[in-house]
Structure formats: structure tokens, C-alpha cells
Amino acid sequence: MLLVAGVDIGNSTTEVAIAQINGSKLEFYTSGIEKTTGVKGTKRNIRGIVNALNNALENTPYQIKDISLILLNEATPVIGDIAMETITETVITESTIIGHNPSTPGGVGFGVGTTISFQELMSHRGKEPVIPLINAGYDFADVAAEINHKLDQGIRIVGVIVQNDDGVLISNRLKTSMPIVDEVKYIDKVPVHMPAAVEVAESGRTIETLSNPFGIATVFNLDPEETKLVVPLSRALIGNRSAVVIKTPQGDVHARRIPAGKLMILGQHHKAEINIEAGADEIMSSVEKVKPVLDVRGEPGTNVGGMLERVRAVMSKLTDQPIETMAIQDILAVDTFAPKEVLGGVAGESALENAVGLAAMVKTSRLPMQQIAAALEKEIGVKVQIEGVEANMAILGALTTPGSAKPLAIVDIGGGSSDAAIINSQDQVFYTHLAGAGDMVTMLIKAELGLDSTLLAEAIKCSPLAKVESLFHMRMEDGSVKFFDQPLDPHLFSRVVVLNGNTMEPIETDHSMERIRTVRREAKRRVFVTNVLRALTRIAPNGNIRLLDFVVIVGGSALDFEIPEMITEALAEYKIVAGRANVRGMMGPRNAVATGLVLSYYQNLKNGSNG
Incomplete structure (x- = not known):
């Protein structure tokens, strides 16, 4: 018997699917999930992998040393940052x-x-x-x-x-x-x-x-x-x-202009140069015109130039590869607002200024994943191999959803990237891997609401809101009212709170509940819906989304209380049936890639491809 583990290293979480293979029989045995340690696609992921494996094996008679083989996905790191549009500050003497x-x-x-x-x-x-x-x-x-x-x-x-x-x-x-x-x-x-x-x-x-x-x-x-x-x-x-x-x-009173700078987008056959001030729509139009993107550069000495070079430097350090080999293979630009302090103010006054949020996907060689595999194998004493590309594995996992069949398209929405893949009736798979997902939405919420805490912005992204109107009742964001038998904490009175299960976290801001809700929903639309349509256009036959019939949503963001509805609504315009996956009939939209890694190995084993 072989005990085989598929490990999906995501930007936010690391997921595990463990199966038993007895001859020609495959049976999934257990699953686990833990927070990803370090930036996706770097050696720091090893601790998170070990934690996820231990989580999966916690209530079983097995230990990590009993696993016959560990299968990894090819992980491409994505880093998000904000490149500000030109800011005019009021400078006082x-x-x-x-x-x-x-x-x-x-x-x-x-x-x-x-x-x-x-x-x-x-x-x-x-x-x-x-x-x-x-x-x-x-x-x-x-x-x-x-x-x-x-x-x-x-x-x-x-x-x-x-x-x-x-x-x-x-x-x-x-x-x-x-x-x-x-x-x-x-x-x-x-x-x-x-x-x-x-x-x-x-x-x-x-x-x-x-x-x-x-x-x-x-x-x-x-x-x-x-x-x-x-x-x-x-x-x-x-x-x-x-x-x-x-x-x-x-x-x-003087105006001081901070240049946002220009983007140079280098494609396989064309290139484009565009000023950040032109806005997200123009930037993304240029990306589509020159695709496939080979690299993106920023104007030296400007805001965007510094941002992109910082991304390259970070990834170079994490992957031990020369900085000149760090290529940005995709970017997602989103129009947003960011509070900018009015200099000379007497109480921390700020103005909301236009900004452009950028998520950049750094293309690294296969070497970092090989380094992770080698280091993990050395640490735990179990054979480790890289099994396949993330999108291909995700579609294999999504096909275990009851009622699904080929041809099938999937969108995999994670923390840092949005992937799409389609498998046709001839088992041909076409996929795309795009920058920008949940982490960018968190960044936009934090920027637009002027929050100091990324954890609070993440909570706002993932959970509904309410306004505590008395010690015994609150008004939910949908207008309904919830009453309590016991008095609420007095510190929550008249506050907007995030509802996370049975806990209520107050939002220390002057923004109204309606404003916070609008920022949250618009951030999701600008990132998730935009990227889903962009990804499906790239994989659809002849680039025509209307030729797709069924789209299955997988990934952690598919568990969000708003995103599937937003995507389904957007795809309804193209007469596409969309919904959450239910991997293996029990995992919901989670575990698609980890499950697909095991299935890929099993299929290759039956075909004699794994020796």
C-alpha cells in the first residue's frame, strides 16, 4: 500500500489530501489545512507544509514518516502593493x-x-x-x-x-x-x-x-x-x-507633486508604455494588447518604479536567484483611493487621493520549487516530487464534484492569484495564471478605509457588518434587526462591528456601516469579478466567454459570503452556469489542487508514467 499526500501551497493556506493506493484502487483517506508560512514558492513554506501534514494525520494511526510520497504543486508567488497616482499635497510654512x-x-x-x-x-x-x-x-x-x-x-x-x-x-x-x-x-x-x-x-x-x-x-x-x-x-x-x-x-501654500511614473509592459511581440495616472482601465487595456506579458518595468525614480523593483528584490532574496532574472509575468491594476495626510493639519486631517493598486506576479524558474522539494525531503525523510501546474491539478480536483463532467472550466481564486482552466472532451487542458485575488482586496479595503490593521481589513473582507444600536439589539447590514437576551458589551454601543461567528469586533473608524460595506463590495468586484472575466476570456475557445457552458469555482475565496454570488451574477450575462465546487463530494470548494495532485499521480501510475 502507498500512502500518498498531495500538498497545495497557496498564498494564504497550505492544503493537504492524503490517499491510500492499493494496486489499482485509490481511496482518499484524510485532509488537512494550515496557514502558509512565508511567501508562496519559497523555502519558508516548509514549516507550513509540515504543519498541514500533521493536521491531516492528527486523528489517524499514521505519522509523516509513514507517507510513501509527497506531491507538490508548482507555486508562483504573487506580491501586491499600491502605486499612488500623482498626489498634490498642501505644504505649509x-x-x-x-x-x-x-x-x-x-x-x-x-x-x-x-x-x-x-x-x-x-x-x-x-x-x-x-x-x-x-x-x-x-x-x-x-x-x-x-x-x-x-x-x-x-x-x-x-x-x-x-x-x-x-x-x-x-x-x-x-x-x-x-x-x-x-x-x-x-x-x-x-x-x-x-x-x-x-x-x-x-x-x-x-x-x-x-x-x-x-x-x-x-x-x-x-x-x-x-x-x-x-x-x-x-x-x-x-x-x-x-x-x-x-x-x-x-x-x-505650495503644491508638491509626487510622480507616480510610467509602466513599460513588454510582450512577446509588442510593448506598451503607459502613465499610472491614466488609470487602471488603460493599464489593463495595454496588458491585454501586448499579451503574453514577458516582463513589466517601472520608470526609475518614481513611485511605481520603486514598487516593482522592491517586488523583484524581495523575490530575489527569497528564491536565491539573481534579481535580473526576476520577470513580472502579469499585473492587475485597480483604481482606488488612499487617505493622504494634509501637511500642517492640527488634528491629523487627511484627504482621499486617487491611487492605483497593483498586484504583480513574479515569474521565477522551477528551481525554487525544486529547492523546496529537496529541503522538505531532507527534513522529514520522505520522497518529495513536483507533480504538476496548479491550474491543471485544480481542474482534476474540481471534476470530483458530483454532477460535473467534461468539458468543464474552473476558476481558482486564492489569496494572491486567480487561475482559470478548461478541459475539453479530448482531455486537452488550457489554463492561465493571473495576479490579484484575496490579498489585494484586503489591501484595497485597508487603503480606502484608512485602517492601520491588516487583520481588521481581512475581517471586514470576510464577514458581514452590523451597527450596535442599543445594549440589547443590533441592525445588520441587510437591514434586519437582531435582539439579545443579555446586554452587549457597553464598549460596542453605537459602533460598527464585524461579525465573525459569535464574536463582534468593533471597527475603530468614523466611517458609516454603509460606507464600509460599499468599499468592501466594490473592492471585491474590481478584483475578483474583473480577474474572473479576464481569466475566462484567455482560456475560452477563440477568446469567447459565451462558448463556455459550465464554470466551477474553487479555492478559499469561493467560501466568501459574497464572491460566488458576484461571479454567478457577472457570468449570468453570458448565459454561463456557475457555482461552487464540492471536491470529492465533501470538501466544498477547498482542496481541489491537493486532490488533483494525488489523482494526477494515480493516473500516471496506472499509465506507467511514474515508473
Whole structure:
């Protein structure tokens, strides 16, 4: 009896299928899965392989040393990164133009005046409108009393800027309603005796004047060139309930352009050069025009040039191959947004700037996989061989889905790559291997929501959302309401949370549940749906997707609660029947490649190809 293990090294997980071969009889025995260690296709994968094998054998009488043969797939590493489009920053000298959006501003309205310290306000007698600056050393009740006193004296106080979270407390004690912006952390950076505008919208509404570049131009009497430079600021304030904008005549506002750079796409017969600023659609159009892609280069000294060289350097180090041999065989470009800090801000203000996300697939030689096989064989004392290409193996595994038959097309969506393959009635297999999948979606969610944690972005990608509206109920993202017998954690009150099984993880952000959901779904569409259509076009007869009848979805991302529905909906337009695989009638969309590795070996063994 032979105990044979198929091992699928993925970007996120390593999966194992172990079968017993008795003469001409094949019987799958057990399966396992563990997190991939290191970058796919490198020696660091060995620990993850051993862990996955131990996981599969945990409740069996066997140990790793009892395995007769281990079969590996050919793993191609994929690295994703963001190459920013040209950014225009507001750079400040001496003082600043700022915007701010505290969670609980006070009062309502719009005021334009001159900034003044609270100490100076106490002795102020002028008639010009003023906006006092209240630092953390003053009590809100004393501040409100002094402002009321000055209003009684005829002093024109048109707005207030506060360091503490005291906006509502001060507003509730004033005789006259006025806009109050609080939580200005770096109030010491706010210049005094300078023109300023403070705006607070009514609850449920957003500001109108300071989120409009022409509104800012009107307030501060800017010329057309200066108006262009405040566009990043006004964009940062769109959707805010409150804002304060301050300008100093002594301060110079400069635009600093960070070049995104150009991509040089080298194909077998053609080449293309395109600026990142042209956007994802133009980049992907160029990729399709020059395919098959032999390499992609970035303009030296630019953002994208640095990104691609970093990808090459990382893969060169991990695979012990010369950097000049590192070729990028595919890229996926996606339009996105990324928050960019407005320099000179007093509370970490940022503006959403256009960006292009790039996933790059590095083509390495077969050598790294041979090195993995040799190192694994040495470590565990079991024979290891490379059995086949990932897509070919996946289609063999997918054919074990009950009800499937040839001809059949599959899409294998993993963490770093999207593969597609088709097998026709003559057993001919055509496949493609494309950059970009689950890891890129996580990257886009993290960038667009301005999150610090990749783990939180991953959780948002994989799980539905809810808003905790009381200690005993929450509203789900689909609009339904869920009630609880026991009170929820008070820290979750009024928070948007990610629902992962029975756990609720709060999302530390000011974004609404609707905004987070939109970012999540759009990121999935731009990566998964785009890549599935791109991959199926490459493998379809004559490049015509409409000639495909059945498409089976395999891979970890097929378990996602939204992706299969999105893909099925997109393929319905082409009258294609699509659905999740159920590998071996029990594994769902998982384990297709690992199962296919074992089946490939078994078929070759029967045909005498394995000796």
C-alpha cells in the first residue's frame, strides 16, 4: 500500500489530501489545512507544509514518516502593493490651512473672523469678529461664562475652536448659537490674529461652504491659482459635519507633486508604455494588447518604479536567484483611493487621493520549487516530487464534484492569484495564471478605509457588518434587526462591528456601516469579478466567454459570503452556469489542487508514467 499526500501551497493556506493506493484502487483517506508560512514558492513554506501534514494525520494511526510520497504543486508567488497616482499635497510654512471633523461639534452655523487666544479675549474691546482658541487648561463652564459676558459687552464672537471635547458642553451654556469645533489636538499650532472660518452643520447634514474650493476662495479672497491649491483641503472636508479653515498671509501654500511614473509592459511581440495616472482601465487595456506579458518595468525614480523593483528584490532574496532574472509575468491594476495626510493639519486631517493598486506576479524558474522539494525531503525523510501546474491539478480536483463532467472550466481564486482552466472532451487542458485575488482586496479595503490593521481589513473582507444600536439589539447590514437576551458589551454601543461567528469586533473608524460595506463590495468586484472575466476570456475557445457552458469555482475565496454570488451574477450575462465546487463530494470548494495532485499521480501510475 502507498500512502500518498498531495500538498497545495497557496498564498494564504497550505492544503493537504492524503490517499491510500492499493494496486489499482485509490481511496482518499484524510485532509488537512494550515496557514502558509512565508511567501508562496519559497523555502519558508516548509514549516507550513509540515504543519498541514500533521493536521491531516492528527486523528489517524499514521505519522509523516509513514507517507510513501509527497506531491507538490508548482507555486508562483504573487506580491501586491499600491502605486499612488500623482498626489498634490498642501505644504505649509509658518502656519496652515486646515480642516477638522470632530465627532461631537457644538452649536451650528458659519462664522468668519480673526483667531484670538482666550487670554486675550478677556481684555478684548475691538469690534471686528473674533474666533477664540480655548486650550485644555480652561474649564468649559468658565469659558461659556466669559463668552456670554463678552457677548453682553457687544464683542462679536462668531465661532470657537476648542482643544478638549467640550464643544457641546460650551454650546449648551451660551446665550447665542455659534459654530464650535472641538478636539483640536494641536491647538498650539493654530496661529493667532489670522483670518479663519468655522462651520458646523445641523445634525444629519454636512458642511457646504468649506467643502467647496470656491467657498474657501470666497472667504479668503483667493485668486484662481491659489484656489487650485486648496482642492485637496476641500476634498478632505466633503461629508464632514464641521470644519475650521485658517489662512495666514505670511504662510506660503505650495503644491508638491509626487510622480507616480510610467509602466513599460513588454510582450512577446509588442510593448506598451503607459502613465499610472491614466488609470487602471488603460493599464489593463495595454496588458491585454501586448499579451503574453514577458516582463513589466517601472520608470526609475518614481513611485511605481520603486514598487516593482522592491517586488523583484524581495523575490530575489527569497528564491536565491539573481534579481535580473526576476520577470513580472502579469499585473492587475485597480483604481482606488488612499487617505493622504494634509501637511500642517492640527488634528491629523487627511484627504482621499486617487491611487492605483497593483498586484504583480513574479515569474521565477522551477528551481525554487525544486529547492523546496529537496529541503522538505531532507527534513522529514520522505520522497518529495513536483507533480504538476496548479491550474491543471485544480481542474482534476474540481471534476470530483458530483454532477460535473467534461468539458468543464474552473476558476481558482486564492489569496494572491486567480487561475482559470478548461478541459475539453479530448482531455486537452488550457489554463492561465493571473495576479490579484484575496490579498489585494484586503489591501484595497485597508487603503480606502484608512485602517492601520491588516487583520481588521481581512475581517471586514470576510464577514458581514452590523451597527450596535442599543445594549440589547443590533441592525445588520441587510437591514434586519437582531435582539439579545443579555446586554452587549457597553464598549460596542453605537459602533460598527464585524461579525465573525459569535464574536463582534468593533471597527475603530468614523466611517458609516454603509460606507464600509460599499468599499468592501466594490473592492471585491474590481478584483475578483474583473480577474474572473479576464481569466475566462484567455482560456475560452477563440477568446469567447459565451462558448463556455459550465464554470466551477474553487479555492478559499469561493467560501466568501459574497464572491460566488458576484461571479454567478457577472457570468449570468453570458448565459454561463456557475457555482461552487464540492471536491470529492465533501470538501466544498477547498482542496481541489491537493486532490488533483494525488489523482494526477494515480493516473500516471496506472499509465506507467511514474515508473
